[in-house]
Amino acid sequence: MRQLRSIDDYSIVKNKKVFLRVDFNVPISGGRVTDSTKIEKLLKNINYLLSNDCKVILASHLGRPQQNGKADLSLLPVKQITEKIFNQQISFLQINHTTKQKIDESKEKLVMLENLRFDPGEETNELEYAKLLSSFADIYVNEAFSCSHRSHASIESITKFISSYAGSTIIDEVKALEKVFSKSKKPVACLVGGSKISSKIDLIINLMPRMDFMVIGGAMANNFLKNDGYNIGKSLFEKNVENTIKKIFDEANKHKCELVLPMDVVCSKKFDQPGVIKKINEVSDDDIILDIGIEGTNKIDQILKKSKTVLWNGPFGLFEYDYFANGTKDISRSIAKYSKKNGLISVAGGGDTFAAIKKSNQQSHFTYISTAGGAFLEWLEGKILPGLKVLENN
Numbered sequence: 001m002r003q004l005r006s007i008d009d010y011s012i013v014k015n016k017k018v019f020l021r022v023d024f025n026v027p028i029s030g031g032r033v034t035d036s037t038k039i040e041k042l043l044k045n046i047n048y049l050l051s052n053d054c055k056v057i058l059a060s061h062l063g064r065p066q067q068n069g070k071a072d073l074s075l076l077p078v079k080q081i082t083e084k085i086f087n088q089q090i091s092f093l094q095i096n097h098t099t100k101q102k103i104d105e106s107k108e109k110l111v112m113l114e115n116l117r118f119d120p121g122e123e124t125n126e127l128e129y130a131k132l133l134s135s136f137a138d139i140y141v142n143e144a145f146s147c148s149h150r151s152h153a154s155i156e157s158i159t160k161f162i163s164s165y166a167g168s169t170i171i172d173e174v175k176a177l178e179k180v181f182s183k184s185k186k187p188v189a190c191l192v193g194g195s196k197i198s199s200k201i202d203l204i205i206n207l208m209p210r211m212d213f214m215v216i217g218g219a220m221a222n223n224f225l226k227n228d229g230y231n232i233g234k235s236l237f238e239k240n241v242e243n244t245i246k247k248i249f250d251e252a253n254k255h256k257c258e259l260v261l262p263m264d265v266v267c268s269k270k271f272d273q274p275g276v277i278k279k280i281n282e283v284s285d286d287d288i289i290l291d292i293g294i295e296g297t298n299k300i301d302q303i304l305k306k307s308k309t310v311l312w313n314g315p316f317g318l319f320e321y322d323y324f325a326n327g328t329k330d331i332s333r334s335i336a337k338y339s340k341k342n343g344l345i346s347v348a349g350g351g352d353t354f355a356a357i358k359k360s361n362q363q364s365h366f367t368y369i370s371t372a373g374g375a376f377l378e379w380l381e382g383k384i385l386p387g388l389k390v391l392e393n394n
Contacts, residue, residue, distance in 0.1 A: 003392070003393050004165075004166040004170065004171065004174070004388065004391045004392060004393070005164070005165045005166060005391050005392070005393055006165055006166050006167075006168070006171050007141060007165045007166075007167065007168075008168075012139065012165070013049060013052055013054050013139060013141075014052045014053060014054070015052070015053045015054070016054055016055075016137075016138040016139055017054070017055045017057065017103065017136070017137040017138045017139075018049055018054045018055070018056050018057065018137055018138070018139055018140075018141055019057050019059060019133065019134070019136055019137035019139070019140045019141070019158070019162070020046070020049070020056050020057060020058055020059065020141050020143055020167070021059050021060070021140070021141070021142045021143060021144045021147070021154050021155065021158075022038075022042060022058055022059065022060050022143050022144055023038055023060060023143075023144040023145075023146045023147055024038055024039055024058070024060035024062070024075065024078050024082070025038070025060060025061055025062050025063070025146075026038055026039065026062075026078060028062075028072065028077050028078075031072075031077055032077060032081075033077055033078060033081045036081055036085065037371070038371065039078070039081065039082055039085055040085060041169070041371075042143055042169065043085060043086070045143060045167060045168055045169065046058075046086070046110075047086075050109055050110070054109070055103070055106075055109055055110075055111065056109065056110050056111070057103060057111045057112075057113065057136055057137055058082070058090075058110065058111065058112040058113065059112075059113045059116055059133070059154055060075060060078070060113075060115075060116065060144070061115060061116045061117040061122065061147070061152075061154075062074075062075055062078065062115045062117070063115075063117070064117065065115060065117050065118055066117060066120055066123060070115075070118060073115055073117075073118075074114065074115060075092075075112060075113075075114055075115050076092060076114075078112070079092045079112045082110075082112065086110065088108075088109070088110060089108050089110075090108060090110040090111065090112050091103075091106040091108040091110070091111045091112070092111075092112050092114070093111060093112070093113055093114065094113075094114050095113055095114055095116070095118070095119060095132070095133070097132070099113070099132075099136060100135050100136050103136055103137075113136075116133075116152075116153075116154050121153055122152050122153045122154060123150075123152055123153075124153075125151050125152055125153050125156055125157050126153055126157070127153075127157055127160070129153045129157075130153040130154070130156075130157035130158040130160065130161060131161050133153065133154055133158050134158050134161035134162040135161075137162065138162075138163075139162060139163045139164070139165065140158055140159060140162045140163065140164040140165070141164075141165050141166075141167045142155065142164070142165070142166055142167055142170060142387060142391060143167035143168075143169045143170065144170075144387075145169060145170045145173045145174075145370070145372050145375055145376075145387075146370075146371060146372035146373060146374070146375050146376075147375065147387065148170070148375050148385045148386070148387025148388050149374055149375040149378045149379075149383070149385045149386070149387065150386065150387065151386045155386065155387040156386045156387060156390055159390040159391070164390065164391060165391065166388070166391045170388070170391075172368070173368075173370055173372065173376075174379075174388070176347050176367065176368035176370070177347065177370075177376075177379055177380065179309065179345050179347060179367070179368075180210075180309060180311045180345075180347050180380075181207075181210065181380060182210075184210060184308075184309040184345070185308035185309050185345060186212060186308055186309070187212040187213065187306060187307045187308060187309075188210060188211050188212050188213070188307065188308070188309040188310070188311075189211065189212065189213040189214075189215060189303050189304060189307040189309070189310045189311075190204075190207050190211045190213065190214050190215065190310070190311045190312075191215045191217065191300070191310065191311070191312040191313070191314075191316075191331065192204060192214070192215070192216055192217070192220065192313055192314055193216075193217040193218030193220060193312075193313070193314030193315050193316045193317075193328075193353075194218045194219070194220055194313070194314030194315065194350075194352065195218060195219040195220065195236060196219075196220065196238060197220045197223050197238055197241055197244060197245070198238060198241065198244065200220065200313075200314070200377075201244055201247075201248070202381040202382075202383075203313070203377055203380055203381050204248055204251075205247070205248070205251055206380065206381050206382045207311070207380060208248075208251045208252060208254075208255050208257050209251075209255045209257075211255075211257045212257060212258065212307070213257065213258050213260055213303050213307070214248075214252060214257050214258070214259050214260065215260040215300055215303065216259065216260065216261055217262065217292050217296075217314070217315075217316035217317075217327070218314055218315055218316050218317065219235065219236040219237070219289075220314070221261055221262050221292075222235045222236060222237040222289055223237050223238055223241050223245060224245060224261050225261065225262070225280055225289075227241075227242060227245045230280050230281060230283065231281075231283045231284070231285065232283060232287075232289055233267065233283050233284060233285055233286060233287035233288060233289065234285075234286060234287065234288050235283075235287070235288050235289040235290075236288075260299065260300070260303065262280060262292050262293065262296040263279070263280060263293070263295045263296050263299065264277055264278060264279050264280060264292075264293030264294065264295040264296055265277070265278060265280060265283065265289045265290075265291065265292060265293050265296075266278075266289070266290055266291035266292070266293055266317065266324060266326070266327065267283055267284075267287035267288060267289055267290065268287070268288055268290055268323070268324075269286060269287070269288065270288075271288075271290070271318065271321055271323075271324075272321070272323075273323070274323050275290055275291060275323055275324060277293045277294060278293070290317055290318045290321070290323075290324040291316070291317030291318065291323075291324040291325075291326060291327040291328075292316045292317055292327035292328075293327070294330075296316075296327065297316075297327050297330040297331060297334070300330075300331055300334065301330075301334040304334050304335060304338050304344065305338060305342070307338075307344060308343075308344065308345065309344070309345040309346075309347075310335060310344060310345070310346050310347070311347050311348070311349075311380075312331070312335065312346070312347070312348040312349075312353060313348070313349055313350045313353055313376070313377065313380075314350060314352065314353060315328045315352050315353060315356045316328045316331055319352075319355075319356045319359060325356070325359060325360075328356045328359075328360070329356075329359070329360040332356065332357050332360040332362045333360060333362060335348075335362070335365075335366065336362035336365035336366065337365075339365050339366060339367060340365055344367075345367050346365075346366045346367045346368075347366070347367055347368045347369075347370070348366055348368075348369045348370070349369070349370035349371075349372060349373075349376035349377075349380075350370070350371075350372075350373055350376060350377070351371060351373050353369075354369055354370075354371050357369060375387075
């Protein structure tokens with residue numbers, strides 16, 4: 001990837017009005033934000049802008065109002081918790097042709113715009129809407145890597161009308177991904193979990209030439225076990241993926257990448273009942289595979305012990321239920337242990353992966369954890385992210 005224009009030199013922003021595209025698409029229940037991690041992540045960056053006498057215009061989407069309606073998708077609850085986090089008042093504004101004047105007249109140094117997606121022009125990448133947004137500020141800074149795979153007005157088209165830069169969170173994210181993708185220390189291990197193999201095939205195929213170990217877990221692994229003739233009982237699996245599995249095996253052989261599958265699994269009859277560890281040839285017709293077993297996590301631990309770099313995307317069990325979180329927790333602890341002990345470069349990404357690591361309380365020991373989800377995967381799949389493309393140096 002070509003170098004991105006950044007704001008390392010803060011003289012660029014001093015005394016400026018900064019349109020800061022953020023990802024404050026946070027969970028809200030009963031009118032309250034239930035997880036403010038995404039907001040807290042930008043505390044240092046925003047305070048630095050404020051210390052350089054900037055007026056910061058916070059702009060984010062929330063949910064999908066064009067598909068689901070605007071009810072309960074106002075950013076007002078986000079504004080309220082952001083005020084508490086920053087310990088200062090924030091001016092909250094609707095987006096229209098009077099917004100620029102209100103920003104100019106506001107005495108507050110922090111301004112938050114209402115949900116960008118309330119206007120259909122955001123998701124259709126409408127130039128007029130992008131031009132309106134650009135008129136609110138002197139410069140544009142993108143701190144929303146997680147949204148940068150979208151060709152939306154506040155991500156792509158806005159850069160046609162205003163001087164535009166990548167924020168430090170985007171620079172950090174790209175550097176972390178490059179440590180895995182193009183500048184990795186070998187041996188390199190990739191741990192891929194989750195439910196659908198069809199959603200991860202591009203990731204696996206694109207990474208395979210650079211990996212020494214490709215470890216498959218979660219419900220994805222059920223497809224491989226079933227393909228090898230093992231009984232998976234009533235476990236989740238995808239139909240018509242035989243050719244996909246063959247392609248993965250072929251790529252692994254071609255690139256001399258060791259493909260690692262579960263040797264034992266945790267089975268239960270119901271989600272709310274404790275499971276039993278079974279060898280993969282012991283699963284019965286009424287079993288549901290819900291976690292990876294101890295032999296499997298021990299094997300992964302040994303791989304991590306000799307690895308220099310690891311990428312992890314997707315939990316290895318139904319971690320939302322405590323009965324089936326042990327395998328994912330063990331993997332998280334192993335990565336944390338070798339990151340501290342051996343200097344393992346550990347990069348993890350995706351919303352579920354972050355939630356699983358957080359549940360194991362190991363997040364501080366990873367080299368980098370991305371919450372970007374779709375953008376994280378598309379970057380690793382080798383796809384061009386529109387929001388980054390427009391920020392490349394000419």
